[in-house]
Amino acid sequence: MAALFFGLVLATGGPAVAQETAYATPCRAHAEFAGAAEANAASLDTLEWSPFGPETGWEAYAPAVMREIGTDCPPYTPDFAGALAAWQTRWDLAPTGVFGPEAFQVLKGLWQERRPFVMARFRDECPPPPPPSALRVMDESEDAGFREGRFLRGDVLAWYRAMVRDARAADPAIAADPELLTLFSGYRAPEDDQLRCETEGGCDGVRRAVCSPHRTGTAIDLYVGRLPGETADSTRPQNRLHQSRGPAYRWLMANAHRYGFVNYLYEPWHWEWVGPPGAETRTASAP
Structure with a gap:
């Protein structure tokens, strides 16, 4: 083959x-x-x-x-x-x-x-959601069809916008498709996540339902393409493979760390802001 x-x-x-x-x-x-x-x-x-x-x-x-x-x-x-x-x-x-x-x-x-939120969850810690005053609403042009409120923490939104601007300037294939790198999930209130998991299923138990990285306002789900007939967050192997071959994911993998974002590898669309650029490289080093 x-x-x-x-x-x-x-x-x-x-x-x-x-x-x-x-x-x-x-x-x-x-x-x-x-x-x-x-x-x-x-x-x-x-x-x-x-x-x-x-x-x-x-x-x-x-x-x-x-x-x-x-x-x-x-x-x-x-x-x-x-x-x-x-x-x-x-x-x-x-x-x-x-x-x-x-x-x-x-x-x-x-x-x-390199995902501080996940490491905290392994210690049975769950950071509180940000205060409403720390959240900022996204523009309609950044919306890829939200399930939840269109909010992110203000500093994360600023870094996201800088990243998308630079990606579109650097890669004509990304610039040619305005849907690429728009968002379909940002901040999610814990109670909304729990309700969604109970009604839709597919969540990893109650812990994930009430302690998702999205509760922090620093996690984003980006549109990086999809196969026909699949959703943007379909975990079917062929859909994830298709996404990993696309220009948006390839650019993110090469450059997102310069804006403080790291990827959850099983989900090409899911990225978490971990701090100023370079923060992710300080969390692990070779022996």
Whole structure:
């Protein structure tokens, strides 16, 4: 089967060679990792694993992995494998350059540690909602069809607006679609979340219902595309894969940290503001 990564056709079952890509020369300097690159290419859409639940393939997580290990080279190249091997060494893993569940568990831990709200919830703490005076209403142009009130904490709204402005200036594909990066959820009152979970289902028990990151006014759900027939927050694997290939998610993964936002990897649309730019890099470091 051929894997599709960022819209590029990749042959699997043989040498990992992307057809007509700009990565061919700059991402093939580490010939010693050619075998690892081939293994990564083969597993990109075939790996049977459970990162958050049963899934097949890991392409949806590839943009985040690339950023974490410090490479622009896609997973089917030797230079990605070389960067992964160097990262594995830093974290006392076997430096094979081959992606798998063991590496992802470390990555997942790092990503979760950069979400202060989640770490507080692990300690059975639940931050109070902000006072109404701290909330600001969003413009209609920023609204992608809200289920709840169109509010965010004022400082978070300012950073969100700066991020969207810069994204549209930097990427013509984002600028061409005014719906991209609009919001479909911001601040949610705890009692409203609980009622929604009780009536709609699909929530992770009462704790999530009454202690969602959205209660802080710092969590945002952004429209990053969707497959026809799916909702913007559908967790179906093919919908999340489609979103991870889109220009909005790729730009966010590369740049959102510069505005203080971090992603919950299972949901390409869900981002949390953790403080001034760079705050997320101070919460976890290599041993």
